[in-house]
Amino acid sequence: MVLLKIAGSCKCGPGSFLCSRYPTTSLTPQCLRLNKVCDGTRDCPLGDDEAHCFRKSFE
Secondary structure: HHHHHHOEEEEEOOOOEEEOOOOOOOOOEEEEHHHHHOEEEOOOOOOOOOOOOOOOOOO
């Protein structure tokens, strides 16, 4: 994953998701591939890759 440093802030490269919140013990932000976002598994340390997802159940 590519992490870009732009004017004092970090951004992930195209096709990536930046874990915006991370434990204070870690100073390095984490980038994920987009297929890891809303997949039902918490991949970011605090789970923000799953925070705004919803599941629609079909009965």
